[in-house]
Amino acid sequence: MTDTATTTSSSAATGETLLDISNLSAGYSGVAVIRGVNLHIKSGEVVALLGPNGAGKTTTLLTVSGLLKALEGSVAVLGAPTTFGAPHKTARRGLAHVPEDRSLFFGLTVQENLKLGLRGSRSEQAAGYETALDLLPALKPLMGRRAGLLSGGEQQMLAMARALVGKPKLLLVDEMSLGLAPIIVERLLPIVRDIADNTGAGVLIVEQHVHLALEVADRAYVMSHGEIVLEGAAAELMERRDLLEASYLGGGLEEDA
Amino acid sequence: MTKNILETDGLTVTFGGLNANDSVDLAVPEGTFVGLIGPNGAGKTTFIDAITGYVGMSAGTATFDGEDIGALKPHERAGKGLIRTFQSLELFEDLSVRDNLLVAGYPTKWYTFILDMLHMTPKNQEIEERVDWALDILNLTDVADAMPTDLPHGRRKLVGVARALAAKPKLILLDEPAAGLDTTESTNLGRQLRTFLDHDMSVFLIDHDMGLVLSVCDYIYVLDFGQIIAQGTPAEIREDPAVKAAYLGEQAGEVQAQEADRIRESQQEEVPS
Amino acid sequence: MKELIIALIAGVGAGGLYAMLGAGLVVAFRGSGVINFAHGAVAAYAAYTFDELRENGDVYLPWFDPIPEFGFLKTLRINNLPVKLHLGEDPSTWLAVAVALLMSAFIGLLMHFLVFRPLRNAPTLGKVIGSVGVMLYLSSIIAVNFGGQNRADVGFGGFTTDSPAVEILGGTIPRSNFYLLAAAVVMGAAVWALYRFTRFGISTRAADENEKGAALLGYSPQFIAGANWVLASVLAGAAGVLFIHKTQPALFVLFVVPALGAALFGNLSSVPGATVGGLLIGIAASGGVELADKGWWPAWLPAEGVRNTVPLLVIILILYFRGDKLPIRGSISIGRQPRAPESNNVLIGLGVCVGIAILLSNIFVSSWEAILTTSLLATLFMFSLVVLVGYLGQISLVQFSLAGVAAFTMTRLAADGTKVRPNDFFVNTGWDLPDPLAALGAVIVATIVGLVVGIPALRIRGVQLAVVTLSAVIALEDILIRNTTLLGEGAKSTNPTPEPSWFGQYVGAFNPDTNRTDYWKYTAFLILAVSLVGVAVANLRRGAMGRKFLAVRANERAAAAAGIDVSKTKMLGFGISSAIAGIAGVLFAYKLPAVSSDNFSVFAGLALLAFAYLGGITTIGGAVIGGLLVAGGLSAETLGVHFEDIDVAYINAVGAIGLIINAIVTGGEGIAMLQTDQGKHILAGLRRDPTIAPPDSVLNLTQEEIQGDVEGALV
Numbered sequence A: 001m002t003d004t005a006t007t008t009s010s011s012a013a014t015g016e017t018l019l020d021i022s023n024l025s026a027g028y029s030g031v032a033v034i035r036g037v038n039l040h041i042k043s044g045e046v047v048a049l050l051g052p053n054g055a056g057k058t059t060t061l062l063t064v065s066g067l068l069k070a071l072e073g074s075v076a077v078l079g080a081p082t083t084f085g086a087p088h089k090t091a092r093r094g095l096a097h098v099p100e101d102r103s104l105f106f107g108l109t110v111q112e113n114l115k116l117g118l119r120g121s122r123s124e125q126a127a128g129y130e131t132a133l134d135l136l137p138a139l140k141p142l143m144g145r146r147a148g149l150l151s152g153g154e155q156q157m158l159a160m161a162r163a164l165v166g167k168p169k170l171l172l173v174d175e176m177s178l179g180l181a182p183i184i185v186e187r188l189l190p191i192v193r194d195i196a197d198n199t200g201a202g203v204l205i206v207e208q209h210v211h212l213a214l215e216v217a218d219r220a221y222v223m224s225h226g227e228i229v230l231e232g233a234a235a236e237l238m239e240r241r242d243l244l245e246a247s248y249l250g251g252g253l254e255e256d257a
Numbered sequence B: 001m002t003k004n005i006l007e008t009d010g011l012t013v014t015f016g017g018l019n020a021n022d023s024v025d026l027a028v029p030e031g032t033f034v035g036l037i038g039p040n041g042a043g044k045t046t047f048i049d050a051i052t053g054y055v056g057m058s059a060g061t062a063t064f065d066g067e068d069i070g071a072l073k074p075h076e077r078a079g080k081g082l083i084r085t086f087q088s089l090e091l092f093e094d095l096s097v098r099d100n101l102l103v104a105g106y107p108t109k110w111y112t113f114i115l116d117m118l119h120m121t122p123k124n125q126e127i128e129e130r131v132d133w134a135l136d137i138l139n140l141t142d143v144a145d146a147m148p149t150d151l152p153h154g155r156r157k158l159v160g161v162a163r164a165l166a167a168k169p170k171l172i173l174l175d176e177p178a179a180g181l182d183t184t185e186s187t188n189l190g191r192q193l194r195t196f197l198d199h200d201m202s203v204f205l206i207d208h209d210m211g212l213v214l215s216v217c218d219y220i221y222v223l224d225f226g227q228i229i230a231q232g233t234p235a236e237i238r239e240d241p242a243v244k245a246a247y248l249g250e251q252a253g254e255v256q257a258q259e260a261d262r263i264r265e266s267q268q269e270e271v272p273s
Numbered sequence C: 001m002k003e004l005i006i007a008l009i010a011g012v013g014a015g016g017l018y019a020m021l022g023a024g025l026v027v028a029f030r031g032s033g034v035i036n037f038a039h040g041a042v043a044a045y046a047a048y049t050f051d052e053l054r055e056n057g058d059v060y061l062p063w064f065d066p067i068p069e070f071g072f073l074k075t076l077r078i079n080n081l082p083v084k085l086h087l088g089e090d091p092s093t094w095l096a097v098a099v100a101l102l103m104s105a106f107i108g109l110l111m112h113f114l115v116f117r118p119l120r121n122a123p124t125l126g127k128v129i130g131s132v133g134v135m136l137y138l139s140s141i142i143a144v145n146f147g148g149q150n151r152a153d154v155g156f157g158g159f160t161t162d163s164p165a166v167e168i169l170g171g172t173i174p175r176s177n178f179y180l181l182a183a184a185v186v187m188g189a190a191v192w193a194l195y196r197f198t199r200f201g202i203s204t205r206a207a208d209e210n211e212k213g214a215a216l217l218g219y220s221p222q223f224i225a226g227a228n229w230v231l232a233s234v235l236a237g238a239a240g241v242l243f244i245h246k247t248q249p250a251l252f253v254l255f256v257v258p259a260l261g262a263a264l265f266g267n268l269s270s271v272p273g274a275t276v277g278g279l280l281i282g283i284a285a286s287g288g289v290e291l292a293d294k295g296w297w298p299a300w301l302p303a304e305g306v307r308n309t310v311p312l313l314v315i316i317l318i319l320y321f322r323g324d325k326l327p328i329r330g331s332i333s334i335g336r337q338p339r340a341p342e343s344n345n346v347l348i349g350l351g352v353c354v355g356i357a358i359l360l361s362n363i364f365v366s367s368w369e370a371i372l373t374t375s376l377l378a379t380l381f382m383f384s385l386v387v388l389v390g391y392l393g394q395i396s397l398v399q400f401s402l403a404g405v406a407a408f409t410m411t412r413l414a415a416d417g418t419k420v421r422p423n424d425f426f427v428n429t430g431w432d433l434p435d436p437l438a439a440l441g442a443v444i445v446a447t448i449v450g451l452v453v454g455i456p457a458l459r460i461r462g463v464q465l466a467v468v469t470l471s472a473v474i475a476l477e478d479i480l481i482r483n484t485t486l487l488g489e490g491a492k493s494t495n496p497t498p499e500p501s502w503f504g505q506y507v508g509a510f511n512p513d514t515n516r517t518d519y520w521k522y523t524a525f526l527i528l529a530v531s532l533v534g535v536a537v538a539n540l541r542r543g544a545m546g547r548k549f550l551a552v553r554a555n556e557r558a559a560a561a562a563g564i565d566v567s568k569t570k571m572l573g574f575g576i577s578s579a580i581a582g583i584a585g586v587l588f589a590y591k592l593p594a595v596s597s598d599n600f601s602v603f604a605g606l607a608l609l610a611f612a613y614l615g616g617i618t619t620i621g622g623a624v625i626g627g628l629l630v631a632g633g634l635s636a637e638t639l640g641v642h643f644e645d646i647d648v649a650y651i652n653a654v655g656a657i658g659l660i661i662n663a664i665v666t667g668g669e670g671i672a673m674l675q676t677d678q679g680k681h682i683l684a685g686l687r688r689d690p691t692i693a694p695p696d697s698v699l700n701l702t703q704e705e706i707q708g709d710v711e712g713a714l715v
């Protein structure tokens, strides 16, 4: 079923496994919308999760952080299984999840939103704060504004920054470029790459801009109709556009496999 | 020269010292497809908010269909055929998709509630058909009875577009309808949006998906820090160095545009076969 | 003038209490989005605990023995739940204070775990009802555990009755008033600092606004909410023991009203605002009463009314002008709303219900007509809530007062000045209109009053509106319904109902010929009214205007974009709802030999709203079920006959527990929803994950169909 383009990935994919999803099924009201998903991320890796609308990408991420219940299979985050219903515990272990709806606190200011993302000792907090703002300088003049008043893209940047200030060990970003200007997307993707390279964090990004994502990712998984239909090194997938497009069209897999 | 369905002159919106829109002069000729792009926080949504009455203008005028609309309330502007969608969805979450559209389409008078109570509200065939058409054109017919919250994000956006269509717009203002759509879907959306022009309306589009914007618009304005920094045809905008520096980036915009071009081509090959 | 100034200064005493209670209300609201109507009751329980401990050395836990000593149950006294603990003969004052505060903290924890945590995803109204339930429960438990006796505790420390008076401008003011002021300021400042300077404070606001977001950042929303409940309750307890020397603890329960005014002054979210607001209300009230003593004061405006309403009116005005006609971008959503499906087969459902009801009551109780009509009246009234709260989403607590307005107006319009009943010492003079016209006039008056009361709703939303309308209830009650000058001595006694006759048919419940109650024509008349209004309200939901109501309820910004005039739509809803409430009020009056202000009390109105909510506030069926549930209605009476010798306080406590459990079990959707498909999912969802939405029709497609769709979409 799964079409594996085997290669060793470019960078440090040798570290410890930060996320290990095996044979996962999950969904809503007891009906599975993702089935038999296997996915793993190692320290220092950037992994893209691609696929057409409604494929089940968001569902996968929600299950990882414990907001949805796994119907079958298991998810291990940073060495421990996630507990459904207690996402805060997983978060405290070092998982940062930027959900599709951002979940910003509209009633709080930008600064307060960021403050809530801080973790660790006072100096670590200060450092995290600095780096996040350096990476997303557009937020600097907005510190005192209520998050609800921000423009769509500014909210998106705030959500990213709020995840980054906590120096996560594993970062999940759902629809990272949603509502962002192309130039910002272009800057943000290398930043994500740098974070993985410099801090050894694992990153999972869900992206609609396939080619931009593949340029920075080490590996990618493609989902369709709730299953992983394609996985492999980013560089190889770039070459095999035909395979990629086939999975986006929802058909074509059988002939290729 | 055709008449302008929408025209703003020196439109300015201020939020406590910040000029979110700074003397914006913009025109949408009747029957055309006009785009507005610009960096995040440039003031694009604010522009729509201002001409639809959701925020006050601190200076300038807005003329719709030959009439100064500056003093009208939001629902009055909607009643004249100036219909918007929202960047942040804002659907009626506890109405079904179809009812979302019907709310927008059905005219009511003050005494409608009496007819309602007697179950005598006349069924408005024209509007029911319009709603069906709007659902169809955005591929939502199969989820007409679903609740919006049960749909994936991309499709919820389309419900917003369909709702605007059902309200019989003369000018439809779309705020990032393609956000969250994959490239194939956004190409399809683009094709549908072009067909709006055949139904007696003009279209005004905001989006960050260059594949969409550059391929569907007749004319594009570029906003930065509340001011228009460039305007022209898609081809001109695509090459404009100022726009590249402020918005498109070295390659991101170009990559998106090319990818969309390719998908369109490959689909054109498929269709005849 | 001098007296006025003295009165104003003296007002800081009561103001201090309101400020302390207001600060606690803000804490509870921030912590879990709940308007805690039980806040005063917690203060009362703490005060009683303090007093009881000092007097007798006993501590009563906040529950009662479920195996009480009544009737045959006496013989079953096994495994009783401990209620009373004896802590020694003469405990020190400070021990008593500590225990009272601990008791408040304990009550706060119980409230969190047993009531508000299960209700955390319920619609706003569900939380309101939950807190009303807690208030009723605590009041009954106070009655059971501490009895109704007067307590005249002298207080402690500086907070005593005998602390020497301070002389100002020749007048005297108790010293303790200033201590109360100081306590309020200190407490307010401490709480403010806690929220301002600690991560706990910010995360509290964050978790209340977006639980998912907070959890994803590593904060436990449950811990935060629980901690805030404990803090809020301790603040209430402190206010209770500090103020105990001023008045009866039982009265604390009602102080929640001015305290809510104080909290509103702080926009329900600012502790300093609430503190200032509480002090202002205390000062203004004290001054107002002083003024009302003057000769030039208009006699028709009772001092009581001035005291309670003027400060609240000021606050409403402030809120109104601070609000926007449409919510601005990124406003925090006012929360989930219960589903509002269309009702079909209204008449059949209604018929079946009435039939079963008659059958049941025939078997169990003798005077079934009295009980049946109570249920029907309640149902009729609840239709007004279905329109306003269910369809339009405006939480108004004032509708029952409008029924009262209609009832009194009707008696006035129809009275011919001749009718004197043996017990009436007030002879009615009136307009002598024919009964149908008098009824119509009354409904019109209720509608107009309803429209005026609805004006704040144009700019005030959600729970804030609930609190604002609660103050409207108090205002109407004090200024209109209890007003002896306007409505005759009726406030204290009664306004005789005219003998209503419509087109030659006598339709009242009391037959003057036989001088006995004779229900059948009245019952028939009432059933006719309930059916007509019920069908109309159900049809409204299916029509174009009903859809617009739901659209406004769901999202005002989007509604305006769809061409809906939001303000007009809200006004229309208030108008329709008030008219229905008026109809119910008139028919209620027809049942009574005479109308009295006691028939339309604040608590009766709250209880009706609660039962309407439990039945299902969005549907006709819900209103019917709600009608069956009300006290004096069918279910309660049918059950009640078996427990005649039980203390009423126990029944109330059990009722309150039932209310809370119901609010939790129905998940905010109401009992009427449990039989629907969605209801089954609600039940299922309760056992599973709260974030799980009901399944959608898309998912019911087979895989092939989805595949087909996707492919279809791409060609």
Ligand SMILES: Nc1ncnc2c1ncn2[C@@H]1O[C@H](COP(=O)(O)OP(=O)(O)OP(=O)(O)O)[C@@H](O)[C@H]1O
Residues within 6 Å of the ligand: A028, A033, A051, A052, A053, A054, A055, A056, A057, A058, A059, A060, B149, B150, B151, B152, B153, B154, B155, B180, C692, C693, C694, C695, C696, C698, C699
């Ligand atoms: N709350 C929900 N209740 C029921 N079904 C849902 C819910 N959310 C999503 N679904 C369904 O689950 C499937 C997968 O949705 P999911 O949101 O995971 O897709 P996605 O890959 O993230 O899509 P997109 O790119 O549009 O965000 C879809 O068919 C969708 O209809």
Ligand SMILES: Nc1ncnc2c1ncn2[C@@H]1O[C@H](COP(=O)(O)OP(=O)(O)OP(=O)(O)O)[C@@H](O)[C@H]1O
Residues within 6 Å of the ligand: A145, A149, A150, A151, A152, A153, A154, A179, B015, B018, B020, B038, B039, B040, B041, B042, B043, B044, B045, B046, B047, B087, C328, C329
């Ligand atoms: N009510 C308000 N008060 C203060 N600032 C505001 C308000 N509304 C918008 N802003 C600010 O005005 C600026 C313009 O916002 P706008 O939403 O128009 O941007 P945009 O061009 O639509 O951006 P995006 O592409 O990210 O959606 C932003 O910086 C935003 O934070």
Ligand SMILES: [Mg+2]
Residues within 6 Å of the ligand: A057, A058, A059, A100, A174, B152, B153
């Ligand atoms: Mg998604």
Ligand SMILES: [Mg+2]
Residues within 6 Å of the ligand: A151, A152, A153, B044, B045, B046, B087, B175
């Ligand atoms: Mg925008």
